[in-house]
Amino acid sequence: MRGRLWVVVGLAVGVAVGVGRLPYFAGAAVSLADTALRVVGTGALTLVHGAAARGAPRRIVEGIAAVVAVLVPGVTALLLVLTARAVLLVRTIVALLVGALGAAAFAYLPHGDAFGALVLALAVAAIALLLTGPLVVAPLSALAALIGTVYLPRLVSSRSAEPTAPVAELHRALFASGGSPLWLALVLLLVAVLPFAWAARLAFR
Numbered sequence: 001m002r003g004r005l006w007v008v009v010g011l012a013v014g015v016a017v018g019v020g021r022l023p024y025f026a027g028a029a030v031s032l033a034d035t036a037l038r039v040v041g042t043g044a045l046t047l048v049h050g051a052a053a054r055g056a057p058r059r060i061v062e063g064i065a066a067v068v069a070v071l072v073p074g075v076t077a078l079l080l081v082l083t084a085r086a087v088l089l090v091r092t093i094v095a096l097l098v099g100a101l102g103a104a105a106f107a108y109l110p111h112g113d114a115f116g117a118l119v120l121a122l123a124v125a126a127i128a129l130l131l132t133g134p135l136v137v138a139p140l141s142a143l144a145a146l147i148g149t150v151y152l153p154r155l156v157s158s159r160s161a162e163p164t165a166p167v168a169e170l171h172r173a174l175f176a177s178g179g180s181p182l183w184l185a186l187v188l189l190l191v192a193v194l195p196f197a198w199a200a201r202l203a204f205r
Contacts, residue, residue, distance in 0.1 A: 006133035010141025014133030018149025033150045063173030066166040073151040080144035080201040086139045091132040095125035
């Protein structure tokens with residue numbers, strides 16, 4: 001439970017930074033979130049364009065690109081939360097293995113030396129258990145929450161082109177004509193929110 005608490009703490013910090021409650025970090029943190037989105041998005045679009053270069057139909061490529069564009073931020077946040085949870089599992093396994101290694105020293109060393117080895121192993125295991133949360137798990141979760149806090153408001157902002165461009169691309173791919181109908185925008189908004197909702201569910205489970 002204490003390990004999962006760091007996931008929740010990280011999410012809270014990420015949201016606080018994203019909405020400007022921690023102003024000294026807000027500018028740099030939002031830039032970091034934007035950079036993460038661009039890096040992952042560039043990789044995803046490179047794969048899509050690679051498919052196009054191999055002869056995939058243009059409309060299919062445009063449709064895939066539109067869906068990828070709205071999914072990338074949520075999937076990135078989801079992967080960060082999954083990584084944070086995996087780190088919690090790995091740190092427990094590492095702590096147990098290191099503790100077992102220290103205990104095994106009694107089978108090979110004199111009791112005095114073995115006791116020292118056990119104390120060292122337990123100290124290392126304790127450090128792994130205590131520091132992994134604030135130093136690894138919380139930052140990963142914070143970045144996931146920051147991405148959501150930066151990205152999702154743009155989807156519903158009238159001043160942002162984030163939702164309209166993918167809608168137009170997907171409309172062209174599906175119907176071979178221009179346009180950004182409201183129903184298709186709502187569908188893409190739902191698609192964009194789904195991975196964020198999954199990440200939140202994992203964080204609080």
